[in-house]
Amino acid sequence: MxxxxxxxxxxxxxxxxxxxxxxxxxxxxxxDSGVDxxxxxxxxxxxxxxxxxxxxxxxxxxxxxxxxxxxxxxxAVTAYExxxxxxxxxxxxxxxxxxxxxxxxxxxxxxxxEKATATVTLNIDAATYAMKSLSMDVNYTLAxxxxxxxxxxxxxxxxxxxxxxxxxxxxxxxxxxGAAADKSMVSHEAPKPIPPAPVQAPSASAIQNSxxxxxxxxxxxxxxxxxxxxxxxxxxSFVVRSIRKExxxxxxxx
Numbered sequence: 001m002x003x004x005x006x007x008x009x010x011x012x013x014x015x016x017x018x019x020x021x022x023x024x025x026x027x028x029x030x031x032d033s034g035v036d037x038x039x040x041x042x043x044x045x046x047x048x049x050x051x052x053x054x055x056x057x058x059x060x061x062x063x064x065x066x067x068x069x070x071x072x073x074x075x076a077v078t079a080y081e082x083x084x085x086x087x088x089x090x091x092x093x094x095x096x097x098x099x100x101x102x103x104x105x106x107x108x109x110x111x112x113x114e115k116a117t118a119t120v121t122l123n124i125d126a127a128t129y130a131m132k133s134l135s136m137d138v139n140y141t142l143a144x145x146x147x148x149x150x151x152x153x154x155x156x157x158x159x160x161x162x163x164x165x166x167x168x169x170x171x172x173x174x175x176x177x178g179a180a181a182d183k184s185m186v187s188h189e190a191p192k193p194i195p196p197a198p199v200q201a202p203s204a205s206a207i208q209n210s211x212x213x214x215x216x217x218x219x220x221x222x223x224x225x226x227x228x229x230x231x232x233x234x235x236x237s238f239v240v241r242s243i244r245k246e247x248x249x250x251x252x253x254x
Contacts, residue, residue, distance in 0.1 A: 043107045044096040047122055050134065051111055054080040055090035076134040083136050088114030100126060110139070 054076065057065070065077040094110040105124040110117055117139045123132045140148065 040096060040098050043098060043105075043122065043124070044093070044109070046131070047096065047107060047109055047111075047120060048093050050076060050122075051090050051093065051120065054084075072131045072133060079134055079136045083118060083138050086138050087116055087118055087136075093120075103127060104132070105129075111136075116140070 057077065057080070059081075062077045062081050066074055068074060091112045091114060094112070096107050096109040099106045099108075103126050105126050107122040107124065109120050111120050119137045119139060121135045121137075123134075124130070125132055
């Protein structure tokens with residue numbers, strides 16, 4: 001706890017001293033000449049002190065500084081946390097370019113770290129010389145930019161390929177769903193067998209009017225007409241009787 005309090009106090013002292021340096025060197029020339037060289041050196045010292053302080057912070061310190069009620073401190077530690085793994089330890093700082101635009105003074109410099117360089121931008125209030133925000137952007141080389149672009153492209157193609165494979169798998173399941181639905185419909189709508197129609201026994205009148213009996217009657221009528229013609233006798237005097245055949249089986253048994 002004491003260690004954290006000391007670091008917090010040291011960081012705040014750096015901020016306060018930077019503001020004091022800016023206030024002491026506030027002698028500016030005309031608007032055409034911009035910020036005087038003394039102010040430029042003061043701002044460069046401020047940026048370098050801030051980078052040295054940030055370089056000595058641990059992850060726990062950074063998390064604790066985020067809860068400080070100071071917008072500049074929160075912006076500085078947040079910007080450093082986002083790039084510290086890519087940059088490594090702080091080494092040196094280059095020339096500082098200062099631009100004044102209305103109420104804001106923007107100081108831009110290139111800081112060198114172990115792994116890469118970064119563009120550090122410090123925004124300062126032109127009226128009070130209070131530091132408003134700090135940003136840090138990693139300067140990637142051409143090879144690193146190509147590598148990042150290739151990785152992004154590969155990731156995008158991979159995601160599209162995975163989505164297409166998933167859609168193909170879903171579409172391939174449709175045939176199983178359709179087959180199951182057709183099978184269910186066939187099982188529920190199978191036609192019932194039609195029972196055979198009952199065979200009715202022929203009636204007595206149909207038996208009497210069978211073709212065989214009709215042929216016998218016609219034959220009798222022809223014979224009777226022939227006899228009547230040869231005997232000159234009218235056919236009304238003929239009496240036709242049917243002769244039934246006896247059952248030989250009964251006669252033999254008797």
